Each structure stands twice: as structure tokens, then as C-alpha cells.
Amino acid sequence: MEDTKPPEYWQGVWKRVVVVGGGVAGSLLAKSLQFHADVTLIDPKDYFEIPWASLRSMVEPSFAERSVIYHRDYLTNGRIIVSKAVDIVNSQVLTADGRLIAYDYLVIATGHDDCLPQTRSERLKEYKSENEDIKASDSILIVGGGPTGVELAAEIAVDFPEKRVTLVHDGSRLLEFIGLKAANKTLEWLKSKKVEVKLQQSIDVDNISTGSKTYKTSGGETIKADCVLLCTGKQPGSAWLSETMLKGSIDGLGRLKVDENLRVKGCKNIFAIGDITDIKASYLGQKHALVVAKNVKLLLGGGKESKMSAYKPKSFQVIVSLGRNDAVAQHPLTTIIGLVPGLIKSRDLYVGKTRKQLGLDPRQVDS
Template sequence: MTPERKKKRVVVVGGGVAGSLLCKTLLNHKHLDFTLIDSKEYFEVSWANLRSMVEPAFAKRSVINHHEYLPGASIITSDAIGIEEDQVSTMEGRMIEFDYLVIATGHIGTSFVTKVEKLRQYEAENEKIKSSESILIVGGGPTGVELAGEIAVDFPTKKVKLVHRGTRLLEFIGEAAGKKALDWLTARNVEVILGQSVDLSSSSDGVYQTSSGEDIVADCHFKCTSDPIGSSWLQETYLKDSIKDDGRLMVDANLRVKDFENIFAIGDVTDIPELKQGYLAQRHALVVAKNLKLLSNGADESTLVKYTPASPMAIVSLGRREALLQVWCVTLIGRIPGMLKSKDLFVGKTRKQLGLKA
């Protein structure tokens, strides 16, 4: 009689788009026991959060308590603060042992721990938008452009100004896409100011000053610039030499952290040369899930799945019906790409991936 194989212990740090799908995929695997460590008690469909600002009820589907899709799983709501040889330490003083570790900490984001707090935040932001006649948006990347589009469509009488330090919008994709986004926004009375930044800390009585000395008057503002990479907690660990200057973790083709056979990284925290997007983070999660299953089954390392960086593709929603799509050098804007994303923002699809009703 073959003795029962001891389950391998997997610790996943980060319950965002990558970590959540990885845990769901590993749930109930006969050779793996996992523990999810996350600073908050919920997973959020992050690319839907701007819709939740103009329609708070939308967040009731896009903000999901971890226990809803991981029933019976081991979940620790705390910050991870360190790694020893086979243990992860948490802010609350716990030491969680692992055979395999997966780092999925993405970007430093929300400070709201509970789902209730997060839903209240959207209510507050919605009220701020509704009570303001003029709104300043700082940042012309996908977040700033999508928020401007959401407000312009749902609140067309609001005066929206978008300030971006770059010379064009959506610098992460092609120049034509940035020009189409600019034309779309200006056609809906969004004032776009390029090549300037705003010192939000120096604002006074609703007056904001740009780097060129221009005054902008607005009832409220939203900062839509990039959050820092969530790797600062690793700087004093033995993974510090695997962190690049930009804060991203170096990974190999199997998505293992450089120089470590039992530590993986997925999502935006990795240095994979591709656009940092949610659906790609989900691909990372599925590759690592396969590799963990192979390793737990005693497979040879030569059989591990390799990840191939994705070709450039991006969809930026523009309100509820339209979007901008870029695939390679082809750029489309309007209702057709909007049919792919803008109505539901892939929330139903993401919920189904987690085994929930769409």
C-alpha cells in the first residue's frame, strides 16, 4: 500500500487579481494546503473601481470577501512584513511556514481593511463627485482617462480638468491611441492640460497650482498617478538581491524568483517585459498553479510550464458604452471595443472565474 503523501504548504502573499485566482485554482487540491495572507479581507476587481465611483452599487459585485470564493480556506488578514528561510512573518506577529511561497503583492493600494469600509469609500467618492461643479483629475494614464470618461458620461454638466505631466495621454501604448483619447475627452468638454504637474499638497481653498504657475480652481480632485510597487517589505529579506531598481522582482520563465526554486512571483510585482494588466496577472496565476501542482505531484522540473510574455494589447474604457482598443499598431475607438469591456468591465467574467454568480 502506497503511503499517503504529505501535503505541501503554500503561502500566497497578496489577494489581488493574481493571488485570488491562484488560491481559487489551488482550493481543494489533494497535495497542497495554502494560506492566503492579505492586508485586507476582500478581493476587488481593480479595473472596475472607477465605475464604482460614479455608481457605488456596482462595487457590491466587484468587491468580494475572500471567504466568499475560498470557503474554508486559511486566510490571514494582516500585512506580511518579512521572510525567513521557510516562514513568512506578519504584522500581527504570526509566523507562517511554507514549502512554496508565492508573492503577489502588486502595487501598494487601499488602506481599507474591510469590505464595508471599501463600499463606504465609494459612497463618499460618489457624493464628492455629485456635490462638485468642477473636478480636477491628476494623471493621464489609463486610470485618469477612464475616470474622466466615467464622469463625463454620467455627469456631463460637470467641469472636468485633467492634468498630465507627459506630452500625451496613455503613454504606455501608442501615440495614435493617446490622440484618439484626447479627441474623445475634449469632445465631451473635458479640458486636458499636458506637460504639467500639480502639487496637490499646496492647494488652498480649491485653488491648485500647476508646475507652470497656472492656477486651477476645482471643488475637488482625484489623484490618478501610479501607486508604488508592493515590494518594499522585501527589501530587508533574503530576496533583496532579486529586486530591481524599479522595485520589481526578477523571475525566470517558470515565474520563480531569481535564485530561488521554491519562491514564485506573479502579477505587477514581476519584471516580465509586458504591459502590466489584470488579465495578464491572471495568466501568471494559472501558470504558477500548474507548476505548484506538478511539483506537489513529484514531477521533474523539466516539465514545469513556462510563461511567454504577451503581445501588446490594451482596452481603455470610455464611459459605459465606448472604449479604446489597441492591438499591436491597430487602434480602434467607439462602440465596437466598448462592447468588449465597458458595459460590465469584465466583472461577471471575473466572478465566474472565482466560482461565483456573474
């Protein structure tokens, strides 16, 4: 367990900011506030992972050396508690190991409900194991045709063209979160790489038995596969909040309801950022973090609430990586597929850019 503490002179001098969740949003927020407040980051892992790099790490495990980052490497002036938050009581957060962490300002950034190893070394071993499974398989079944399923199918098809890849998706088209034109271009690209795509069909993932290599779709088709990779949607990481003082602020989809300043509705000193909120996040978690960092700094300095920044969702560019060289990009006025959007995202998957944002060497491999 890691528990790094700020200098003693902080104690009782600076306001206390507690960030629960060390994902893409929470890590950037903690880093942004660490020299403005007594910051504590609570996360069940000792590392931050750049999420959009995870699929490349499955086909190239060494890629994870730069994308899986110790919290201590970017949070040099704060406290890190490697544990789960389990309750919020009287301006304190209770952790699974029994600690009560007091706060003046609280930020919830627990994203999606992921089951990941506690340590960076275990996560790197996991990628090596997944890579070995892919290499040992002649046929691979991917369940889910959202961005994760599509990008994983593309990564495997490009790096292992000899593999037989089948993607099953229960929707009428791939990538329902973007336009039809971009989805159709993506489908044609996958077909050109010999990925077999089955739409409007599902696999009963709850009844997939270990060792089985034959799978039935809802359409009655039989698929043989040596390896199955599940890329279906994840639940928001809000289950721990259901019995806390914030239980009335959770919507029917398990997300926290926030106002334009990204404060949890009805709360003066509690914010929420990233995929845990009812404002579309995914690619925008970092933008949430920067807005809240600005607002908390304002409040820490005695500024008026009326001067807080509002988060304003805008139409934005979406880029879905298709292997190492290609991508599909949806802009407000046009859709492009191929090498041009690939140059923007697919080569490095924004890993260098994200590391730089955290104050780290873009090229360095962490030890």
C-alpha cells in the first residue's frame, strides 16, 4: 500500500481537496491542484493508465511501458492512498481499509466499473498474458462493436493478418455514437482486412464457459474461436455511492447529476468529472478536469461562485483508430478515413501528448 504525504507545513494551512478515482480525469485534476491545496488521491491502483492506449498494449505489450504510469510519478506534491472509497460521511471519505480522509472540496472521478490489478507490474504482466493468448489463437471472437471492439479488431487485423477475426455486435451498425457515414466507412475498412462482422446478433456472454471454443449467436449461427475478447459496455463506477449522502444525485443510468460548473447537483463543495457524470465524457474527461481545476482554484482563493467556469459541451472531432496507420475521423462537416486521421491518432495514440500534460517525458519508458 502506498501513502505518500505532503510536507508537514501543509497540515492545517491549505484547504483539503480529495479526488476519488485516478483515471484520465482524476489524475489530471489531482496533478493540476497539487501546488494549490493539500491534495489526496484515492484510487484502488498505484498507477494511472491512458485508456485509449490499452488495445495497442494487447498486441504490443511494450507499448504499455509508457501508457501505464505510477501515480507517484506525476503527483509529486500530494498524498496517494491505494484503496477503494466506500462511503462519504461528515465531509470525510471512508476507504475500504478503514481510513477517514477529511476534505474541504471533494471530486468524484470513479469513471467506469473496471476490475484491474492493484499494481503497475501486475497490469504489465496482464498485457503480456493477453498478448500470448492472441498469438496462440488462430481464430478470435470479439463481442461488441463500439469503439473498443472496433479498435481492438483493427489492431489484431493489422498486427496479425493471419488470424481469423470475427466481430459480433447487437446493434444495426457499428459505432452508434458517431454518424452513419463514418460507421459505414469503418465497416468497409474492417472487411478489407478480412474481419468478419456480424450485426444485429449477440452472444450470451454470461454463459461463456471456460475452455469452450464454439459459440452460438442469437441469430442461430455457430462461431468457432480459440479466444474470446469482450468489448461490451461497462457500468458507471457509482455502486459505492448508492448508500451515501449522494444517493439522491444518481440518475437512472448510475451517473451523477451535475450542474454547468460540474458540481454535483445540490452540493456546494462536491464536484464530479469524467464518465461518472451525466454529461457525455469519454474523450472529454480531461476537459472536465481542467474546468473543475479552474473552479476549485477560484474557490480556494476566495473567489465568488458566480465567477466559476461553466462546462459547455461542443460538437467535437471524433477519431477512431484503425490499427497503426489508419483511422476514421468525424468532423462537424466531413468524414475522413485512412492515413491522414491516422497520422493524428494511430501512431502514438496520444500517449506522448498525455504524458506531457501530466508533466512527464513524452518518450520515456517508466521503470
